[in-house]
Amino acid sequence: MAACRLGGIMADFGTNGVKLQANTGTSPAGEGSGTATWTDVLFGTAGYELRAALSSGSQTLTTPSASWPSILKPASGTTLIDRMYAFSADTTGLQVTNYDGTTAHYLQFRINWDNTGTFNSAPIISAWKDNTLPAASPGTQNSAAVGGDGSSIINGTAGESGSFSLLKANAYGFGLTAAGVQQTPAANAGGTETVNGHSAAGAATTASAAWLATWQDLQAASNWIANGGTPQAVTAGLWYFCLILRIAAGMTGGTLLPVLGVQYTWI
Secondary structure, three states: OOOEEEEOOOOOOOOOOEEEEEEOOOOOOOOOOOOOOEEEEOOOOOOOEEEEEOOOOOOOOOOOHHHOOOOOOOOOOEEEEOEEEEEEEOOEEEEOOOOOOOOOOOOOEEEEEOOOOOEOOOOEEEEEOOOOOOOOOOOOOOOHHHOOOOHHHHHOOOOOOOOOOOEEEEEEOOOEOOOOOEOOOOOOOOOEOOOOOOOOOEEEEOOOOOEOOEOEEOEOOOEEEEOOOOOOOOOOEEEEEEEEEEEEOOOOOOOEOOEEEEEOOEO
16 A cells, blocks of 8 residues: 555635644653644645655655655554654655554644634534545445545445544544633543544534544544534634544555545634
């Protein structure tokens, strides 16, 4: 299987008014000590992407996309992807410091929005097979001849992942409450995370100032994370979340490019 790259979708809060950020600070990068460094991974902007790899891989911070090391599928079961990188150009990247494929972290990624817009509804986080944002087909794997989008990850496998997406996430609280209070995590996401399970069918909705008790798979409009509140109008905010990615023996390989995004309506 070739490297997985996670891109983004464009939001309408003004140019880069809503953006993904990854923590690329020096370890432990704000988790208990040190300082988080938040690096933009701009939605819908050429060159910006998340790349996934193994810690045993040959990737560097300047490895071009075309040379990104492949990951072999396991003979059985799944392989946990334990490295992610945030790239702003083909040969310009930084490691996402606190991503290692476990639940023992709390400062990995966040959605950052500015004070130029007003949410009309609670935002959601999900992932799709490509930037047309189509519905998922849970458990369905394309043939090798048509592989290459992100459906192998998003659809999951009927065997290893129980037809749930192989990309799991957990999000913290509301980000910003309706009263304008920022909610920032100070403890690990923890919780229950399994390859063949999830938090809820449809929306897994966050509670105030808390992580989800069970991680949710990100599977287009089948399964997603919903913010439990609508953030205060024209007020900047930050919504924190963590990811876990696997590959499975039963999936179709290829250059897999799922799209990670945030959706909402606005006034």
